[in-house]
Amino acid sequence: MAINFEKAFGIHQYTIGIRARRTEVLAGNIVNADTPGYKARDINFKDALLNARSRSGVFLNRTHESHKFAQSFSMAQSGELYRISNQPDTGDGNNVDTEVERNLFMKNSLEYQASLEFLNSKISGLRKAIKGQ
DSSP states (O other): OOOOHHHHHTTHHHHHHHHHHHHHHHHHHHHTTTSTTOOOEEEOHHHHHHHHHHTOOEEOOOSSTTSOOOEEOOGGGGTEEEOOOSSOOOSSSOOOOHHHHHHHHHHHHHHHHHHHHHHHHHHHHHHHHHHTO
């Protein structure tokens, strides 16, 4: 009998990759906190998870059968968007708030660790089942 990883791991197999990508985005925000004109970015977790589970991108609607099929590629496809600033413009166009970014980075790290722990316990259970323990 084959193991169905979709049933065994649920959404956690996808959350690891999304949280890793969000770590990169948040780290990029922190690094560019003093870069003039830099706009803070973040991952829309819900949209990124839906895209990861469906393995599909953003498809363009066709209004006529003779139109070509096309797929759009953008930051939004991966759930990555610009963040709306909660602080006034400092004059250089940069909207990164390092305290907000650090807090989001730490929260994302904890959620990443929780997903890893969950997957580790699932894999451990599968190993025991395979060995007959």
